[in-house]
Amino acid sequence: MPTVIINGRSTNLNVPDDMPLLWALRDVAGLTGTKFGCGISMCGACTVHVDGQAVRSCVTPVSAVAGKQVATIESMSADPVGKRVQAAWRQIDVVQCGYCQSGQVMSATALLKKTAKPSDADIDNAMAGNICRCGTYPRIRAAIKIAAGGNGKKEA
Structure with missing residues (x-):
C-alpha cells in the first residue's frame, strides 16, 4: 500500500x-x-x-x-503561485468550456515556480502538450504573463 x-x-x-x-x-x-x-x-x-x-x-x-x-x-488556491495563476485566469476569462483548464493551470504554475518571468518561448515550451479544444491559447499566454507580474500583452 x-x-x-x-x-x-x-x-x-x-x-x-x-x-x-x-x-x-x-x-x-x-x-x-x-x-x-x-x-x-x-x-x-x-x-x-x-x-x-x-x-x-x-x-x-x-x-x-x-x-x-x-x-x-484542489491545492492551488493555497499555493501562492497557483493562487496568482488562478486569479489571472479569472481576470481575463481564460476559460471557455473549462475541461482542460486544471491541467493548464498546473502546467502554468510549475512554469512560474521555475521561471518567474518567462519568455514566449518558455511559455510555449512549458505549455506544449496541453491541448485546449476551445483554442484559448492567446488568453492562456496572457494570463501566464499577468501571473508573472506583466500586463498580458505581447512583449516587443
Whole structure:
C-alpha cells in the first residue's frame, strides 16, 4: 500500500502499484479536479505536480510517487503561485468550456515556480502538450504573463 503525500496530507492508497495516479486521485482519494483526457499523456488534462514537477498522472503509476509530494488543482488556491495563476485566469476569462483548464493551470504554475518571468518561448515550451479544444491559447499566454507580474500583452 503506497503512501503518498497528496496536497500536504499523507495518504495510504490501497491500490495496485501499477494503477495510474489519475485514477487513484479521482476514484480513491476523491480529488476529481484532475481530469481524464486521452489516457496516453498527449493532452495534459491530467497534469499534477510531483515533487514540484508537472507530470501527466494518466501514465504515472502510483508506485512511482510513493513517498513523494503530489499537488493537485484542489491545492492551488493555497499555493501562492497557483493562487496568482488562478486569479489571472479569472481576470481575463481564460476559460471557455473549462475541461482542460486544471491541467493548464498546473502546467502554468510549475512554469512560474521555475521561471518567474518567462519568455514566449518558455511559455510555449512549458505549455506544449496541453491541448485546449476551445483554442484559448492567446488568453492562456496572457494570463501566464499577468501571473508573472506583466500586463498580458505581447512583449516587443
